[in-house]
Amino acid sequence: MKPKPDIVTEVRSFMKSRVILSAAELDFFSKLDDNFLSAADVADMLGLDKKGTTRLLDCLVTFDLLEKENNRYHTTEKGSYLSSKNPESVLPMVNHMNAIWDNWSCLTDIVKTANNPNIRPVVDSDSKKDRTAFIGAMHVAARRISKKIAEAYDLSPFKKLLDIGGGSGAYTIAFLGKNPKLNAIIFDLEDVIPITKVKITENGLQDRVGFVSGNFYEDDLPGGCDLALLSAIIHQNSPEQNLTLYRKICHALVPGGRLIIRDHIMDESRTNPPAGALFALNMLVNTPAGDTYTFKEVADTLEKAGFTDIKLVLSGKEMDCLVEAIKPEK
DSSP: OOOOOHHHHTTTTHHHHHHHHHHHHTHHHHTSSSOEEEHHHHHHHHHHOOOHHHHHHHHHHHHTTTEETTTEEOOOTEEEESSTTTTTTOOHHHHHHHHHHHHTHHHHHHHHHOOTOOOOSSSTOHHHHHHHHHHHHHHHHHHHHHHHHHHHSSOOSSEEEETTOTTOHHHHHHHHHHEEEEEEEEOOTTTTTHHHHHHHTTTOOOOTEEEEEEOTSSOOOOOOOEEEESOOOOSSSOOOOOOOOHHHHHHHEEEEEEEEEEEEEOOTTSSSSSSHHHHHHHEEEEEEEEEOEEHHHHHHHHTTOOOOEEEEEOOOSOEEEEEEOOOOOO
């Protein structure tokens, strides 16, 4: 007889997520990364309730994120990745998940009515803290995949990259590292560019990268590039917004230039890759009109925008699919 599936345990997994999210939001892991502190110490330091702090800390011990000795706590090796002191910290991404928690709680109503009147923008346009946290989260996500994409795609023919909505510059850094003859322009919002410049300078690429501030929904894109990158952008847009953006890119590229799109690219069933099906819901609850798209949907829109020779050049499971399109020579 087949064992009965433990569906209740799967459903209850939100509790574990909430524990870790709250601990990250309260910055427990950074505080305990180089200290052995009691629950009372942590509560006093952060102005928290002692009982609640103790229960949360004890639970984190059971998740192997903290260790407990003589009623004092310290981060484990695993837990240290949630500390801001760790150079490979995933804390910005976890705090980004904190920011979208409330929107996910509205999923039932959104499925009922196709609308969330209380949607909280993932990034508050007036909040420098929100913007910095979001760019940090995207940098965490990009660190490994950007190197994978740079290795998988032949960058040798290109001279100048246009990284549209380049954020932290992770992909520009990876692409320029792979092709020493490649230069780049990073195009992003005015308040993002200073964050980008720090990352580019940290990697010693300031002499090979130019910066143009603007909003790709409203402004024209800088011209003169033979390669354009849209990394994790199209899923936040409606098909109409993507069509407008593709047309801007086609206009900006030199003849024969290429556009590459990195995103979840779904099969026709819209169930593969599985992470893309879940991410489609993430866009449903967090954006006005975003979605994940099939290759046919992407290709049809690119063709309308004037691109040719549209190919899926890389498929994957973790937003590492790559679509290539070429601007005609004439």
